Amino acid sequence: MKIGKREVERRIQHFQDVCKDAGVKLTHQRLEIFREVAQTGDHPDAEKVFQGVRKRMPTVSLDTVYRTLWMLNDVGLIRTIGASRERTRFDANLSDHHHFVCRKCGKMIDFAADSLDDLHTPDVVNTYGLIESTHVEIRGVCHKCASRQ
Amino acid sequence: MKIGKREVERRIQHFQDVCKDAGVKLTHQRLEIFREVAQTGDHPDAEKVFQGVRKRMPTVSLDTVYRTLWMLNDVGLIRTIGASRERTRFDANLSDHHHFVCRKCGKMIDFAADSLDDLHTPDVVNTYGLIESTHVEIRGVCHKCASRQ
């Protein structure tokens, strides 16, 4: 999936505004790294982003890609998929429960909610595979991180 | 959060049944590793599980912990939180969309679904932090992995 040119421009404009507000400097590297993520419909990992940016900016370093991606995550311009800044974690509780995840520190809190337990899954998902479980992930910033601003 | 003794026993019984069905051998190590995950309400990583099991079984190896956790995941006794068997991935699409994730290969498919876009979030979650987004993660086994049985 590729994102339309118009939409990419819109995202980049937004990116520039947010950088200014957050007081982070607008460098070539950051712009190109953000562009790379913004124009992809996929969910690239750092290495993939690095490869893409490198074509247009051969001197960029992998470390800058990492730093920039986490910075973009911190200011809320992109988000991570899955465990944030942590290693793989395991859970033996297979019954219905849901998660609140802090975007800053990765802290995860379980909660139960009957209203979220029996969601209607769209038919199209059945064409992807056999469904085993459904759960809701709520993302945001935990109080501790919010107050440490 | 600690899990009740009764519930842990129930999970272990289930573990033994599933191992038998799946034709995997029931070893001390596996039992202790499963017990460790089953009695924790947290979402431990492999290292954490290793530390816990080690207290009761000092000779266990970290690698066995890894192998066992993935085995337990493969037979569906536990699940991973977040990206399965992959590196951190990033997404610039902050608008509403949801994910189907294959438990075996980690493949992730985006889908849109109006019916899932405006879920009612329980009040308790507001006490955890500031909510920014909500999305649904549907887990299962993709067709490719299912047919490769």
Add this chain to the structure above:
DNA sequence: ATAAAAATGAGAAATATCAACATATATCAT
């Protein structure tokens, strides 16, 4: 244009995860 603050690149280091193989153990048929 200049100074101050922040970002970058390069390479090294730390961390996490996985693989190979020789040895040990569980399971199953007897």
Add this chain to the structure above:
DNA sequence: ATGATATATGTTGATATTTCTCATTTTTAT
């Protein structure tokens, strides 16, 4: 219970991923 067989374990080493340090460069505000 016993022994054969397939599978699991521990050890060690390799690989992959992510972060750190610091000298240099770039951006931003003046």
